[in-house]
Amino acid sequence: MIRKLPPVAETALASMVLVIVGTIYLAxxxxxxxxxVVPVALDVVAVLLLxxxxxxxxxxxxxxxxxxxxxxxxxxxxxxxxAGMIEFVFIRDNTPSAQLATLTAGLxxxxxxxxLILAFSVARYQPSDY
Amino acid sequence: MTEVVQRPAPAIPxxxxxxxxxxxxxxxxxxxLPIVGAVVIFLVVAIAGNWLxxxxxxxxxxxxxxxxxxLFVGFVVGPIMGRMSIPARVxxxxxxMPVMLLLMPTLVTMTLAPGWQLARHLGYLxxxxxxxxxxxxxxxxxxxxxxxxxxxxxxxxxxxxxxxxKPQPNGELIAKLMQRxxxxxxxxxxxxxxxxxxxTYIATH
Numbered sequence: 001m002i003r004k005l006p007p008v009a010e011t012a013l014a015s016m017v018l019v020i021v022g023t024i025y026l027a028x029x030x031x032x033x034x035x036x037v038v039p040v041a042l043d044v045v046a047v048l049l050l051x052x053x054x055x056x057x058x059x060x061x062x063x064x065x066x067x068x069x070x071x072x073x074x075x076x077x078x079x080x081x082x083a084g085m086i087e088f089v090f091i092r093d094n095t096p097s098a099q100l101a102t103l104t105a106g107l108x109x110x111x112x113x114x115x116l117i118l119a120f121s122v123a124r125y126q127p128s129d130y
Numbered sequence: 131m132t133e134v135v136q137r138p139a140p141a142i143p144x145x146x147x148x149x150x151x152x153x154x155x156x157x158x159x160x161x162x163l164p165i166v167g168a169v170v171i172f173l174v175v176a177i178a179g180n181w182l183x184x185x186x187x188x189x190x191x192x193x194x195x196x197x198x199x200x201l202f203v204g205f206v207v208g209p210i211m212g213r214m215s216i217p218a219r220v221x222x223x224x225x226x227m228p229v230m231l232l233l234m235p236t237l238v239t240m241t242l243a244p245g246w247q248l249a250r251h252l253g254y255l256x257x258x259x260x261x262x263x264x265x266x267x268x269x270x271x272x273x274x275x276x277x278x279x280x281x282x283x284x285x286x287x288x289x290x291x292x293x294x295x296k297p298q299p300n301g302e303l304i305a306k307l308m309q310r311x312x313x314x315x316x317x318x319x320x321x322x323x324x325x326x327x328x329x330t331y332i333a334t335h
Contacts, residue, residue, distance in 0.1 A: 002303055013281040020273040027246075028266040031256045071288065074158065082235060085173060085243045092177055093250055114280050121285030122292050125303060 008057045008120045015049035016113040018042045019106045026102060030095070039102050046109050050116070057120055064126035072119035079114050083107040157291050162232045169236055177247055185244040185251070192240025193329065197322045199237070200275075203230075204315035204322075212312065220304060224294050227287045234279065242272065254332070261332055268328045275321045278314050286310045 022042035026034060057063075090103055176184035207226075211219050249255050254265050286307040293299045293307075 002300075002306070009281075009285060013277070016281060017277055020276060024266070024269045024273050027269055028262075029257070067292070078235060081170060082239050085170070085177075085239050086246075088174065089177055089243050089246050092180075093247070117281060117285055118288055122288050125289055125293060125300075 003124070005060060005124050006056045008053045009117045011049050011053040011056070012113045012116045012120070015046040015053065016110060016117070018046040018049070019110045019113070022046075023103065023106050023110075026099060026106075030099060033096070034099075036098055036102050039106070043102065043105050043109060046106075046113075050109055050112055053116055057116070062128040064123040064128050067126045068119045068123035071122045072115050075115045075118040076111065079111045083111045157228060157231070157288070159228045159232055162229070166232060166236050169240060173240065173243055176244060180247070180251070182248075182251065185248045188240050188244040189248055192237045193245070193325070196234070196237040196241055197325055199234070200318055200322045204319045208311060208315050216301065216305070219308070220294065220299075220301075223290060223308070227291055231284070231287060231291075238276075238279075261335055264328050264332055268325065268332075271321045271324050271328065275318060278318055278321075282310055282314055 019042065022039035025042075026036075026039045087104060087107055090100055095103065172184065173188060175181065176188060211222060214222065249265065253259055254262070256262070259265070290304050290307050293304055
């Protein structure tokens with residue numbers, strides 16, 4: 001019997017997709033001093049979805065929190081290295097500060113989304129005392 | 131993910147199969163971490179020094195392995211696994227998935243970070259570049275692959291590995307999670323073929 005839980009991973013995944021769409025838009029126009037309205041709007045909605053997913057997961061009873069945080073810690077470390085490498089490229093390329101800030105915000109949300117998705121996806125199938 | 135009790139492999143009498151596949155001792159294969167560290171240092175040096183050969187090497191090698199492994203796993207290993215017995219499939223996954231967990235993110239980083247730097251150097255990021263649309267298409271392809279790999283496959287991969295560590299793994303759950311690989315193999319394969327078309331077009335025009 002597989003326990004039914006709120007759609008935490010799906011909500012975080014939607015947040016991640018919005019960040020990816022915003023980043024693609026920005027990357028596609030980066031040489032043209034693009035308007036930041038679209039990527040910033042997408043980032044804001046992504047942050048809201050991430051917050052919703054975080055609140056929802058925090059309210060689940062009888063959850064395997066220990067294993068959740070073990071996975072979260074390692075996922076965060078791994079994806080910080082990946083995001084850090086991408087951030088390093090943007091900084092090395094002297095990306096203008098407004099665009100850099102938007103891309104950085106997107107990367108931060110992306111890393112947190114991935115961390116939440118991975119940690120929740122593992123912990124949801126574990127016994128709560130694990 | 132390495133906070134796992136190291137379990138000694140039980141002694142198996144000669145000629146007798148184990149009762150069930152052995153779970154991985156650690157989820158992340160720790161012996162691979164120094165190699166990942168070396169790759170990261172190589173990338174930092176290449177990007178910091180704008181070392182064109184190293185950027186090209188990393189992008190081409192990382193991209194070729196990423197595409198090749200994705201296609202090989204999706205269209206060769208996947209169908210073979212589908213025809214294996216459940217215990218054999220589980221045992222193969224227990225040994226195969228931890229390697230993928232370390233390998234694929236490393237290859238993706240090896241491909242994307244130098245790729246962006248190369249595109250900037252070669253002027254491909256400018257809207258005036260005649261094949262800029264092809265480059266944007268490659269961003270979209272990478273976005274779709276990232277969504278599938280990170281949002282769908284990797285969580286299932288990890289959940290299966292943790293399930294295998296239980297004294298009594300839930301076979302129904304493992305089968306359900308592994309179905310994701312079957313459902314997404316076609317999409318990932320199509321995206322990788324699109325990547326090959328885009329990259330070879332850009333390289334030859």
